[in-house]
Amino acid sequence: MEIVRLAPKHLPAFLTLAAGEGWISDHWEFAFLLEAFPDGCFAGLRAGEPVAFITSVKYGTSGWIGNLLVRPDQRRQGFGRLLMERARAALAAAGAETVWLTASAAGKPLYETLGFTEIDRVGRWCGRGRGANFHLADESLSLAEMAAVDLAGWGDRRERLLATLRLRGALARGERGFLLAQQWPLGIQFGPWCGHDETEAALLFGRALVGIDTDTPVFLDVPERNEVASLLVRAADFTLRGWNSLMYAGQRPDYRPALVYALASTGGMG
Incomplete structure (x- = not known):
């Protein structure tokens, strides 16, 4: 999988995958993330086609990771872990000492292996x-x-x-x-x-x-x-x-x- 910076041209595929997961996402959210922290938002490509996404944003000394999406037919190949590592590296390079995310029951075990701890449920x-x-x-x-x-x-x-x-x-x-x-x-x-x-x-x-x-x-x-x-x-x-679990690392x-x-x-x- 090739990992590239998330760009407006990826929006249709991003929104389609988000809707398939039952998530509430919109154009304004995508635009906000790309403007606020473009260095931490990525798309994963297979044969030039976007099949996975991750977004992140930084506030002061903390950051949030959200919208980790992998197309169903591309799952269980380690793409989610690769994107998580890229987003966390970008946040760390920008000075984030704490990283937050919310996790579904299905996603929580992956995040625990990456060092995230539940602090609350939402x-x-x-x-x-x-x-x-x-x-x-x-x-x-x-x-x-x-x-x-x-x-x-x-x-x-x-x-x-x-x-x-x-x-x-x-x-x-x-x-x-x-x-x-x-x-x-x-x-x-x-x-x-x-x-x-x-x-x-x-x-x-x-x-x-x-x-x-x-x-x-x-x-x-x-x-x-x-x-x-x-x-x-x-x-x-x-x-x-x-x-969902509210989790943090760092x-x-x-x-x-x-x-x-x-x-x-x-x-x-x-």
Whole structure:
């Protein structure tokens, strides 16, 4: 397999493979990753045709690996391991001391052999809005304020990601936290949702739900170790659709799950 830098011409094959896995990926995510950390995004070619992909992105002294995709007929040949090694080498060369990823049950054993350790599990919860129409108020909050709250939960500064997501979503803010609602073709994603106060976090969740009509699907990725978030989604009649492992390699991160109510993205960016 020839490994090359991921490029816009690979997007159709990338999205096709992602859709086949049931992943939520879009053009904006692909563009963000290529702009934010092009040195860590690769395609694997066989006879000039892309058959495997990996993306990564760096925030401060940490990085995320996401979107490891291998075409079904090309699996069990070591391509995933090769791409992982390339992405991790790129992150290390850029100064990343901690590397994150989310893993399915099928992928977790591979990542464990590569030195990754589970630090939490992330549940995909799905429900519906509780309002009459989409009218979630878009409230002002500076990027610096958002980054400070996000830093408290994840232990690193992620302004580039937050700035991109802020342009895509509507924001509900509090004195010590915020919730961002992002529009996707299949519904509304809540995330990032984070904060220092449990009561305020519950109020943000309730305000966001009544800002979305009852016919609109809502989904979010909740850390299992945030017990308050799990209680809130259950109380709102959300259904758990499945689990992924939240894993890291390298230096143990300053991760505080009690402050992280929902992840910022669908897994590949944090």
